[in-house]
Amino acid sequence: MERVILFATVVLSFLVIVLGAKIKLPTIVDWKPCISEDGKMNETQVGKIKQIRFYGNCTERCQFKINTSIEFEFDFDPGEDTDNLAPEMSGLLGPIEIPFPGMRASVCDSVFTAEGESCPLKKGKFYTYRRAVPIKDEYPPVFVDIKWKLITDKKHTSICFIVKSQIIE
Ligand SMILES: *[C@@H]1O[C@H](CO)[C@@H](O)[C@H](O)[C@H]1NC(C)=O
Numbered sequence: 001m002e003r004v005i006l007f008a009t010v011v012l013s014f015l016v017i018v019l020g021a022k023i024k025l026p027t028i029v030d031w032k033p034c035i036s037e038d039g040k041m042n043e044t045q046v047g048k049i050k051q052i053r054f055y056g057n058c059t060e061r062c063q064f065k066i067n068t069s070i071e072f073e074f075d076f077d078p079g080e081d082t083d084n085l086a087p088e089m090s091g092l093l094g095p096i097e098i099p100f101p102g103m104r105a106s107v108c109d110s111v112f113t114a115e116g117e118s119c120p121l122k123k124g125k126f127y128t129y130r131r132a133v134p135i136k137d138e139y140p141p142v143f144v145d146i147k148w149k150l151i152t153d154k155k156h157t158s159i160c161f162i163v164k165s166q167i168i169e
């Protein structure tokens with residue numbers, strides 16, 4: 001019996017070490033609300049953000065490598081009942097806001113509760129939104145803050161956050 005347990009422990013440790021090196025683990029990301037001190041940007045959100053995670057290196061800025069897809073996920077409460085949410089992602093280069101093309105019009109295939117529920121979304125429930133966005137080689141390798149926003153059916157800002165990022169080659 002003891003040998004079986006020892007064997008099982010050795011096999012499990014091996015699997016954890018070997019697979020651990022392969023499985024990508026997300027990093028918890030620091031974020032800011034979409035409100036600037038000078039009041040020029042004031043996207044007061046109706047929802048709540050619990051946590052934002054990024055599959056990649058966010059040591060100083062989240063690194064978006066050209067010709068790869070970046071994968072984000074975040075847990076949030078939409079703040080009001082809504083049939084769907086419209087996602088918008090843009091890059092902030094100083095005062096200039098440049099939309100990232102290719103965002104889908106709907107989040108329903110990417111948003112789930114822990115129990116697997118999706119649209120319509122309910123106020124007071126936490127959902128996880130997970131998306132991969134391709135970083136094309138037309139983007140310049142610059143420091144850029146990413147603004148990510150979800151808009152409700154009533155055109156209210158459900159959630160909006162900014163993450164310090166960097167496009168790298
Ligand atoms: C943003 O808008 C809200 C509601 O309209 C207001 O109460 C708040 O003072 C504004 N914040 C800034 C920084 O302008």
Ligand SMILES: *[C@@H]1O[C@H](CO)[C@@H](O)[C@H](O)[C@H]1NC(C)=O
Nearest residue numbers: 056057058059060061062063
């Ligand atoms: C993550 O990025 C930092 C700089 O922001 C760099 O020093 C570090 O080597 C990177 N780590 C990996 C695993 O690429």
Ligand SMILES: *[C@@H]1O[C@H](CO)[C@@H](O)[C@H](O)[C@H]1NC(C)=O
Nearest residue numbers: 065066067068136137168169
């Ligand atoms: C990205 O992919 C394109 C097409 O495959 C290639 O021409 C380009 O050099 C790549 N850019 C980088 C930075 O790897």
